[in-house]
Structures are given as structure tokens and as C-alpha cells.
Amino acid sequence: xxxxxxxxxxxxxxxxxxxxxxxxxxxxxxxxxxxxxxxxxxxxxxxxxxxxxxxxxxxxxxxxxxxxxxxxxxxxxxxxxxxxxxxxxxxxxxxxxxxxxxxxxxxxxxxxxxxxxxxxxxxxxxxxxxxxxxxxxxxxxxxxxxxxxxxxxxxxxxxxxxxxxxxxxxxxxxxxxxxxxxxxxxxxxxxxxxxxxxxxxxxxxxxxxxxxxxxxxxxxxxxxxxxxxxxxxxxxxxxxxxxxxxxxxxxxxxxxxxxxxxxxx
Amino acid sequence: xxxxxxxxxxxxxxxxxxxxxxxxxxxxxxxxxxxxxxxxxxxxxxxxxxxxxxxxxxxxxxxxxxxxxxxxxxxxxxxxxxxxxxxxxxxxxxxxxxxxxxxxxxxxxxxxxxxxxxxxxxxxxxxxxxxxxxxxxxxxxxxxxxxxxxxxxxxxxxxxxxxxxxxxxxxxxxxxxxxxxxxxxxxxxxxxxxxxxxxxxxxxxxxxxxxxxxxxxxxxxxxxxxxxxxxxxxxxxxxxxxxxxxxxxxxxxxxxxxxxxxxxxxxxxxxxxxxxxxxxxxxxxxxxxxxxxxxxxxxxxxxxxxxxxxxxxxxxxxxxxxxxxxxxxxxxxxxxxxxxxx
Numbered sequence: 001x002x003x004x005x006x007x008x009x010x011x012x013x014x015x016x017x018x019x020x021x022x023x024x025x026x027x028x029x030x031x032x033x034x035x036x037x038x039x040x041x042x043x044x045x046x047x048x049x050x051x052x053x054x055x056x057x058x059x060x061x062x063x064x065x066x067x068x069x070x071x072x073x074x075x076x077x078x079x080x081x082x083x084x085x086x087x088x089x090x091x092x093x094x095x096x097x098x099x100x101x102x103x104x105x106x107x108x109x110x111x112x113x114x115x116x117x118x119x120x121x122x123x124x125x126x127x128x129x130x131x132x133x134x135x136x137x138x139x140x141x142x143x144x145x146x147x148x149x150x151x152x153x154x155x156x157x158x159x160x161x162x163x164x165x166x167x168x169x170x171x172x173x174x175x176x177x178x179x180x181x182x183x184x185x186x187x188x189x190x191x192x193x194x195x196x197x198x199x200x201x202x203x204x205x206x207x208x209x210x211x212x213x214x215x216x217x218x219x220x221x222x223x224x225x226x227x228x229x230x231x232x233x234x235x236x237x238x239x240x241x242x243x244x245x246x247x248x249x250x251x252x253x254x255x256x257x258x259x260x261x262x263x264x265x
Numbered sequence: 266x267x268x269x270x271x272x273x274x275x276x277x278x279x280x281x282x283x284x285x286x287x288x289x290x291x292x293x294x295x296x297x298x299x300x301x302x303x304x305x306x307x308x309x310x311x312x313x314x315x316x317x318x319x320x321x322x323x324x325x326x327x328x329x330x331x332x333x334x335x336x337x338x339x340x341x342x343x344x345x346x347x348x349x350x351x352x353x354x355x356x357x358x359x360x361x362x363x364x365x366x367x368x369x370x371x372x373x374x375x376x377x378x379x380x381x382x383x384x385x386x387x388x389x390x391x392x393x394x395x396x397x398x399x400x401x402x403x404x405x406x407x408x409x410x411x412x413x414x415x416x417x418x419x420x421x422x423x424x425x426x427x428x429x430x431x432x433x434x435x436x437x438x439x440x441x442x443x444x445x446x447x448x449x450x451x452x453x454x455x456x457x458x459x460x461x462x463x464x465x466x467x468x469x470x471x472x473x474x475x476x477x478x479x480x481x482x483x484x485x486x487x488x489x490x491x492x493x494x495x496x497x498x499x500x501x502x503x504x505x506x507x508x509x510x511x512x513x514x515x516x517x518x519x520x521x522x523x524x525x526x527x528x529x530x531x532x533x534x535x536x537x538x539x540x541x542x543x544x545x546x547x548x549x550x551x552x553x554x555x556x557x558x559x560x561x562x563x564x565x566x567x568x569x570x571x572x573x574x575x576x577x578x579x580x581x582x583x584x585x586x587x588x589x590x591x592x593x594x595x596x597x598x599x600x601x602x603x604x605x606x607x
Binding site for chain 1 (some may be wrong): 471472475476477479480482483486487489490491492493494495496497500501504550
């Protein structure tokens, strides 16, 4: 199998001492090269988009960062440590938290109860059969705070399974935020949403980045959103790194136009 | 906890929860009133049950099976683990209590303690065998464990009494300082069981309101999502299994002393299945659902078995009807959700 010779420096951002860095990362499934020799770096506090045509390897790219699949070659650095061989759970504890393309929530529980499970998990309380009232108040305050942050406080006691799709995706974000992420990965946050819901989600992502300085990496198909809010954009095509840069640089990039934007026009 | 909460956020959150309270208050009052009526009815049960055609021991049996079914439901309804082997813990408790009284000492509290601890330890030790299994495999392994103890009880003749069951013991009066509480009296035994029932209920309610209980419900709802949050769900399924088994063993000890007898039937998978039926009849998503199921099951069994030998057929038909008409169980139909768990 091709071991994917590393080509450091091929991607911009590789040299910066950033939050996240991938060096020559490869992943193949049998003969399919889902991700080939991708190098990439991201700084703390960046809001960055990953784009690419269908089959570009975007979701595999996310799975590599979050540990759902191990790379067949290459290294993954987070906060200066090589996390290539670490499990999903270890990476969540480090602060690499993702949301899912297919909504993954606790459907028969209320918004409040969903968020509370995540808050208690983040605080390492799962095994506790008893909490002091002070501790319980801390949990309740944290849940309330998160629900205010994502603007779901008025729906706190609704069952999540009965909410509109857009609100369910927002609950996903609340669960992710409860884990105190250092890097939040959003897999198509607006997929399947109507205009109003999309607007609400975009506003939320922008606010999380602007007000909390949260580092966010997101996959998105809607180019309006990508070029509207991303500070930097990375383009994948057929598993390969194609380009990286500011929205202006990317929209001016001939290779990107040929591979991707041209296709849409 | 993360201290990133700002003052204005706190104020808004506080306002929201206050705004929600006016609608919640009447419901809370109704709930409190219901609880008072419920516990009053149980406390006064020996006074009125005979007037409606029952007898005190029937009430005792409902509470005993009630502990077992509520305990099973911690695992079944709240954690989402279908155990078809809970008779194992019930029977171990029963044999533990019976043997304590017969071979060790004529002490009712000791019998309760020994039986509960024996059943609890067995459930805790065997928990790792089931905690990683899912769905049907979980059910199959729990059946196998249950049947293991059944065959031990049948074969180990000279200690357990084999097929004939364990007899020759009786619950002993409880001495508290100069006081003697004579539980050989049926009504007094009822109150002892009621106290155990209340203790078990408080334990289960507290657990379900704790982070551990929240974790159980989340496992039932979506174990994958919980894993992705970094929770080692096996450990919490194990905890549910062990606690559920321990409380079921407590019920077993009380059952042995109710009849001053226990037999391999108390370990058999048919009893395990009956516990599951009781939970489903009453509603597994509600804390009190299983108790409703127990009441229906025990009363129907008591009444029908005096009328016909085929009482199980009638129970079976009732079960099918309820499952068809009320898929969430009888209590499940009253409200939309098991809010008691929150």
C-alpha cells in the first residue's frame, strides 16, 4: 500500500505552531483513497470551513481529526501533542468535540435533560448517585447558561424528539458546547434546514466564534454561508488537498474553480 | 465547572425558570397530593383491604413483587436492558433468607441482610458478563444466568431441599431493646415489608434524580451518542444491573418470609418473564408503572386461580390486550412521559 510520503510545508499553516496540525495524513478503505497525504494547520480562535465536491473526503477528514478512524499514515497534532493513536474519548477530553451530520441526540428527553447529561458528563459526574445542593445548582446554572447561549431557553422543557429539525441541530451544538470544546467541528450544520433555521444556525456559529473566541472547523455545502462567515477555507478534492486561504484567495483560485466552483456554476 | 457564565446570562436564565413556574405549580401540587393519598392508602391498607375482598397477605405480596418489579425497571425501563433473569436475584435472596433462618440464626433482620447481600454480590459479580451485550444477547445471557441458579437449587438437594423447596424456617420476632415486634403476625409483617418498600422506593427515586440516573436514561435513549461524549457506558450498565439485582434480592428475602417457604420456582425463568410482564403491563417508562402491573397481575392471579386452573391463559390474554391497546402500559397512557424520572 502507498505509505504516503509526507510532504511537509506543502500546505500553508503547516509551519505555524497552531491548535491543530495534520502532517501527511492518509486514509484508505481497501483500494479507495479517501484522504491522501493531507497536511493542514489551524490556529486557536479560527473559524474555518472545509469544502469540496461530493466524495472529496470531507467526512473522512473529520473522522481522522476526531479519532473515529485512525490514519493509515501521517501524524495529527493537537495543542503540540501527537494524538494520532488516541481514542475518540481521549480526544473529547482534550476538547476536540464534534456534532454529527445525522442528528444524534436523546429523543425522548427534554432539551434541558439532554443538555444536563452532557454537562454532567463534562464535569465527570456520571457515576455520582448523590450531589450536594451547591453542586446541583452549579449544574443547573451551567445548563441554563448553555440554553441561553444557543437561544433554546424557551424550549427547555420540550421533548427533543418533537422539536423541528433545525432546533434539534441546535441541541446538538448545546451538547457539544457542554463538553467545553477547544476545537468544535461541525459537520454540515445547516444540512436539511429551511431559510430561517439556516439563518439562526449561521448566526449562532458566528456568535460562538466572535463572543467566545471558539475555534470552529465546519463542513458546509452552502457557498453563501462558507464565504459569508469563514475566515479561511480549505478545499479538498478526491481525497487530496487542493487549496487553502482566505475566501478571496479561494474564489480567485483557478484550480478550485475548475474542480469545484465551476461545477456549481 | 466552567466559570464562563456572565451576570446577564444568569439573570436571563433565572427569569426564564421563574416565568415557567406558574404553570408548573398546580401540577406539582397535584403530584404531591397524589403521593399523600398513595402512601396513606398503603399505610391504612390492612384496615380496608379485607372490606374490598382482599386479605393482608395479598397486600404484602403486591409490595414484595412491587419492589422486585420497580427494581427490574431501573434496568429495563430506565437503562434499556431487557433482563430475563431477574428471578435469579429474587431466588438468591429468598434462599439466602431461608437458609439464614434455618441454619444460622432465627433473626429476621439478619435474614433480610444476608439474602440481600448474597443476591447483590451475585448480581455485581456476574454483571460484567452482560454489560457489554446488546438487545437479544443481553436477554439470552440473563436467562442463562438465571437458569444456572435454578439448576443449582434443584440439584443441591440436601441443602436447598431440591424440587420440594426449602421449608422448615419461619420469620422470627424482631427484638429492639426491650421491645418485641412480632412479625409472625400478618399485619405486623405487612408493615415491615412496607418499610422495606419505602426504603427501596426512596433509594430508587434518589438514584434516578442523580447524575447516575440521568446517565442510565441517556444510555437507553442513545448509547452511541453518550459514548461519543466520552462516557464508558458499560460501567453504568453494570451499576444498574448490580443495584437492580440487589433490590430484587431484597424482595426475594421478604417473599421467602411471607410464605416461610421458597422453591426453585422462585429462581425460574418463568418468574423472570412475569416480572417483565408486570413492568410492561403497568408501563416501563413510568416509575410507578411496574407497581400497577404487579397489582393487576397478583390480584388477577389470586382471583382467577381460585376460579380456574388456566388462570395463566387469562393473564396472557390481558397482556396481549394491554400491549395492543396501550403499548406504553396502563400508566404510560395517563401522561405523555415518565416525568418522575426527571
